[in-house]
Amino acid sequence: MLIEPTVPPRDAVRRITKSSQDCEPARVIMQIKRNADMHLARVQSEQDRIQQKVKTLRAKHQQKSDTLQELWEQRKLRHQQEVGELELELAGLEDKFEARWAEEEKALQEVLDKQDKRGQEAIAELETELLRQSDLLRNEVRSAEEESNTQAVDLKEVGESMEQELKARMEVKKQAMETSSDAEVRRFRGYREGNEKAAEHLMEEAKIFQQGINFLRETYSRTPRLPRKHPVAVAPVDVNSPYRRKGEKAVVTSRDAANRQTTYTFAVLLGSRASCEEMILLVTLLQLLGSNVQIPLWTFAAPTTGGRQVQSLDGQWRFQREKVTPQVCNATTFPEPLTGHCTGLLKQGRPEDGGPGNATACRAACCAESACNAWQWRPGSCWLGFLDIRSSCTGSGQWQGEGDPSRKPRKMMPGSPCWEDGCRSDLDDSHWRVVDVPHDFVVEGNFTPTADKSHGYLPYGIAWYRRKVCIPEAADIASGKRYAWLEFEGVMVRSQVWLNGVYLGGHGSGYTPFLVDLGVAKLTPDCSNVLAVHADATSPDGWWYDGGGIYRHVWLTVADPVHVAPWGVYAPARVSVPLRGAEANADAEVHPIVAFRNKRNATENLEVTCTVKTSGGAVVASQVSAATAAGNATTEISLRSLQMPGASLWSPAHPALYRLEVSISSTSSQDQVSVTFGVRTVAWDPNKGFVLNGVPTKILGTANHQDFAAVGVAVPDHLQVHRLRKLKEFGANGFRTAHNPHNEALLQAADEEGILVWAENHRNGQDEEMEVMIKRDRNHPSIVIWSICNENLCHSDDVVADAKRLKALAHRLDPLMGRPVSANYNDFNGNHTPMDVMGFDYSPETYDRWHAAAPEVPAISSETSSAYSDRGLVANDPAAGHVRDYDTEHPGWGETSQVAWQAILSRSFVAGGFTWTGWDYRGEPTPYQWPDVNSHFGVLDMAGFWKHRAYYYKACWTPPSTEYILHLLPHWNWEEHRCGDGCRRDAATGAMLVTVWAYSNAEEVELIHPNGTSMGKISASPCSHVSWEVPFLAGQLTAKGYVKGQVVQTAEVHTTGSPQSLRLRIKDGVGESGVIANGQDVALLSVDVLDAQGSIVPTASAMVTFAVEGGARILGTANGDPASLELNTSPQRPAFGGRLMAVLRPTAPASGAIRVTASSPGLTSDSLQLKVLPKAPKAAKHGQLIV
Structure with a gap:
């Protein structure tokens, strides 16, 4: 102014x-x-x-x-x-x-x-x-x-x-x-009147029951005790079922010694529900009469419906691989050029990962794909798929590609008739091979350099599976009194399912389960129903080995028309009091949310009973609620919380588990399922990282694909526990399911072993896949974070919009367990990330910059290191396809284990990380190609033996207060001509100098030369190594670890003699107590090549053959050598680094003992004997005993 x-x-x-x-x-x-x-x-x-x-x-x-x-x-x-x-x-x-x-x-x-x-x-x-x-x-x-x-x-x-x-x-x-x-x-008048009526009803029932019991006692007191010539006929009784036939007559007939018949007629004694004690008393009294109880008696005791019955369909499949005729593929195959961008195609693997490397290879990939009518290429990326070319592609652009509008997928609806031989119910398949599922047919093939390297140089293909199915309730299923469906936990890659020549449905992904309804097929009430499955694995969806066939379990479920929907029980458990940290117990509550599926037209009123039990079966809490299931619909209902005073908290150190049992009953139906859950709190803090039960906890994880030695992706359930325990041995507490949902057995094992799981969806934008994964897996306390995708699989037509939609979907389906959503995709990171947690893909040098840009967003290293090595080797050998076993080798995008984990552990805001990978896996051989058929990234090799890097992680991840770790490398069997870059010749003395490393969590490490002199004491930094150059001298090299000047641990390597014998043992305790002859159980065997003193010869490569006597067979062998080209299923394989392993399975039915012998020319053989255990009941599916 x-x-x-x-x-x-x-x-x-x-x-x-x-x-x-x-x-x-x-x-x-x-x-x-x-x-x-x-x-x-x-x-x-x-x-x-x-x-x-x-x-x-x-x-x-x-x-x-x-x-x-x-x-x-x-x-x-x-x-x-x-x-x-x-x-x-x-x-x-x-x-x-x-x-x-x-x-x-x-x-x-x-x-x-x-x-x-x-x-x-x-x-x-x-x-x-x-x-x-x-x-x-x-x-x-x-x-x-x-x-x-x-x-x-x-x-x-x-x-x-x-x-x-x-x-x-x-x-x-x-x-x-x-x-x-x-x-x-x-x-409250309604409640009071209802309670009064209920009380009157109960009093009436109690009175009637007591009168009946008195009548039976009086009858028994005046009836002479007679020898029972005909046993009492007792029908199976479900004591939890409603009994609705009150008032009917029952007849008991008995005969005395003179064959005089006495008949007793009385009214039905039980009302709407009978307790177990009442049933036992009634049956006991009737048996004491010495009577032959006629079937009409049990009209009042038999349940009005059959409840849920689950049948395993894993055994006795007929299998045949389909011959695939190579297809001519050139420019005339796809007549219409596509230069504009086409939406709806899927990006394939990168060229460096074995994906198409140019436009011609991209076209060939589309020709080989049974579900492809269009391809497009841009430098570095190939896109394939089925689409409407006229409406999905822009008119111009910089894309190169071609399409065929006339090439359309075969459209089949449930109920469509069979159109080829494999699905015909009258096909003679008696000459087909008999297999049990889970089964991976790709792993059984021969390696060939013409096959795709990213998939392990194994030819993929197409196969048919067929088997007979018993369906005694066929008539009730046809009439709607019962409802039946098949669940396939996983068929790789694309599947079609047929029953009695009628198409039931299919699935386009091999990573998630799917359901098909039996109602459209014409069923027979015997065991002549023919189930046929077509598995097309010609075009794998990843750049790693993912196998082919029915590689997970198959289940047939028959239930009443009103039942709990598949994956329909959500059991979020929450701590209801503040945690001060490190508590093992706390008051908690579980809030059941249950989805009921009603296949009847009418609305059903349900009585829902929820019971929480400990893993030992003790009841913690129980409640009964009323619910309504709408006709021809799935109804989700939130039930009242159940209180759990002083609940045991789930954690890696104490993985306490509970079970929630849900039972429903109505006038037409009954059902019961159960799920496992745990009580824990999860928080992700932008500064403290991951917080479990109030305690900041570093996730020390490894990422892993799902295959295993000999069996491919068809991993037996029991081996999932083994896979996790091997990771825990070197200190891991985390597991990333790369790059897709793994099977239920793996997650159940993670719950029991206390492993923190990063659960990963396969592709961004695939809402149905993400929904199935979350519904199936959300009750597992081990899962602490959801992931929508990995790297290239995050690419879509609208990456960010699809990511946001999947994140919202995850929070809607799993709102109460504290799990955030992330991805292994650096383009999402920064202050505008659409994810709840930033997932760093390598790049530790960017951690601080990203955290400064987004200080309020929690972060984790979703994939790190990618160091590679082969067990025990001292030099790189490109011709042999071998990498030295020092922590020095890594690809351009990665870093050594030491660089990766020093960056993670020194920053509190980084919640932890997942090393790529815990186990070696088939495919993606890096840095070499043929003859390498599997990766070198693992901390463990394919056979499950420790590489030297495993000892690095053991020393880095183990607190000295828990255990002192000291490991010395390499071996001490040296040959000058095999020295390579592991040693050098001293120009002054002419001595061969060997680079020696030690991993330790002690303060100092001293090395003692075989001649007795000290090579020096060196301070040991955390998560690092110490090293010396040592003149080679045959003998023993010794290391000593010191803390405060005192020796706390020692380690040694020594020069061994030549191979003399084999040592055969049960590996890692898998099969130690025996193996079950159920067609699923396995034992692991290990063989060591020994010198005369009983030491493993680290350079031995003797050819070893396994022979079996008794009811068992060798499924396959492995030795940890990425360039081992023997058939995966072969019982013969050379040792690698002096060791190898085998997978053995009993052939059902079997009895007695199994004797296994390992032999090698010129070496003393060894044998062992395994017990064969009786066939036990199979595991429960959704809480039901499998028949």
Whole structure:
């Protein structure tokens, strides 16, 4: 604001004039002018100062505005996060409110009558008080009248006024209480009447039952004890089933010694539900009668429906691989050019991972793909798929590609008839090979350099599987009284399912389970139903080995028309009290959410029983609820929480597990399922990392594909436990399911072994796949984070939009277990990541920059290191395809184990990481190609033997307070011509100098030369190594680990003699107590090549043959050599580094013992004997015993 110049005050002018009367007018005018100029100058100076101040204020205001805007954006982001947290908290509060209301409802029910009575008593008391007050007032009036008539009149008026006011107030309060009481009465009258009726019903049933028992006792007391010639016929009885035939007659007939018949007729004794004790008592009394109980007796005891029955279909499949005719593939195969971008295609593997490396290879990949009519190529990427070319592709662009609009996928709907020989029900398949599933037919093939390296140089293909299925309830299934479906846990890659020549359905992914309904097929009530499965593995969907065939379990489920939906029980368990850290127990609650599937037209009223049990079977909590299942629909219902006082918390150190059993019953149906769950809290903090049960916990993980030696991807359930335990041996507590959902047995093993799981979806944008994975796996406490995709598999037509949609889907399906959503994809990282947690793909040098850009977003190294090596080797050998076993080798995108984990463990904001990989796996051989057929990345080799890097992780991940670790490498069997880059010749002395490393968590390590001299004591940094150059001398090399000057651990390597014998042992305890002859169980065998002193010869490569006597066979062998080209299923293989292993399976049925012998020319053989255990009941599926 500008200030206007002011005129001097009038009296000031007068003063000037008066003092200048004797002066000249000109001088007076000049003086006035000078004064005015001075005043104007001061005014101008003040204006300038004020203008400068205004500018300063404006600058400060703009700065403050910018700061406020930034704070607003930050607060807005925090607000959005808080809204999400508040929504979860609100859900929790709602659950608690419902639980509290349920508890208070009963109390309200109990006090209702008392409240009503109390209200009446209060009204009576108020009326009494009103009369008493009126009397007092009248007395006061009388007293006042005696003192003064005037005062009395006034007091009387006041009293009457007060009396009227009090009456009015009492009437209002009375009406309010009556209204409240009436409302409460109306509110609970239904409950009270229902309870009264239920009580009357129960009393009536108890009375009838007692009368029946008395009748039976009286009958028994006057009936002579007779020898029972005909045993009592006892039908199977489900004591939890509703019995609805009350009032029917039952007949008991018995015969005495003279064959005289006595018949007893009595009414049905049991009402709507019989307890186990009642059933036992009744059956016992009837048996004591010495009677032949006729079938009509059990019309009242047999359940009205059959409940759920689950049958394993793993055994006795007929298998045949289909011959694939090579297809001509050239420019004429796809007549229409596609230069514009086509949406809806899937990106293939990178060229460096074995994917198509140019446009011609991309076209050939589409020709080989049975579900492809269009391909497109841009430098470095190939895109394939089936689409409507006219509507899915833009008119122009920089893409290269071709399409064939006439090439369309065969469209089949459930109920379609068979169209080729393999699905015909009358096909003669007696000459086909018999196999059990899980089964991987690709792993059985011969290696060939013409096959794809990324898939392990094994030819893929197509196969048919067929078997007979017994369906005794076929008539009830056809009539709708029962409902049946098949569940395939996994068929690689694309599958079609047929029953009795009718198409049931199929699946386009090999990584997730799928269901097919039997209702469209014509069933027979015997074992002649023919199930046929077509498995097309011609175009694998990854750049690693993923096998082919029915490689996971198959189940047939028959249930009542109203049942719990598949994967329909969600059991989120939450700690209900604050944790101070390191508690092993805490009060908790589980909040069941159950989906009911009703295949009937009518709505069904259900009685739902939820029971929480410990892993030992002890009941923790139980409740009964009412629910409604809408007709021809799936209804999801949130049930009341069950309280778990002092629950054992799940953690890697103490993996405590519980089971939630859910039973439903209605007038037409009954069902029971159970799920395993654990109680734990999970939080992801941007500064502290991963917090489990209130304790910051570093995730020390490895990423892993799903294949195993000899069996490919068809890994027996028992070996999943073995795979995790081998990782735990060197300190791992985390497992990433790369790059797809793994099977249920792996996750169950993770729950039991205390492993923290990163559960990964296969492709971004695949909503159905993500939904199935989360519904199937969300009850596993081991899973602490969901992942939507990995690297190239994150690419889609709209990457960010698809990622956000999948993240929202995950939070909708799993809202209460604290799991965030991430991805192994660096393009998502930064301050605008659409993910809840940043997943770093290598690049440890960027951790700090990314954290600074997004300080509020938690972070984890989703994939790290990619160091590669081969067990025990000292030199790189490209011709042989071998990599030295020092932690020095890695691809350009990766880093050594030491660099990777020093970066992770030194930053608290990095929640942990997943080393690529824990196990070697088939395919993706890096850095070499043929003859290498599997990777070198693993900390363990394909046979499960430790590489030297395993000891690095053991030393890095093991606290010294727990155990001191010291490992010395390499071996001490040296031959100059095989030295390579593992040693060098000393120019001065001519001695062969060997590079020796030690891994240790001690403070210092000293090395003692075979000649007895010390090579020096070196300080050992955490998660690193110490090294020396040592002149080779045959003998023993010894290392000593020191802490505070004291030796705490020693290690040694020594020169061995030549191979003399074999040592055959059970490997890692798998099969130690025996093997079950059920067609699924296996034992692992290991062979060591020994010298005369019994030491393993680390350079031995003797050819070893396994021979079996008894009911078993060798499924395959492995030695850890990436360039071992023997057939995977061969019982013969050379040792690698002096060791190899075999997988043995009993052939069902089998009995007695199995004897296995390992032999090699010129070496002493060895044998061992295994016990064959009786066939035990198979594992439960959804809580039901498998038949």
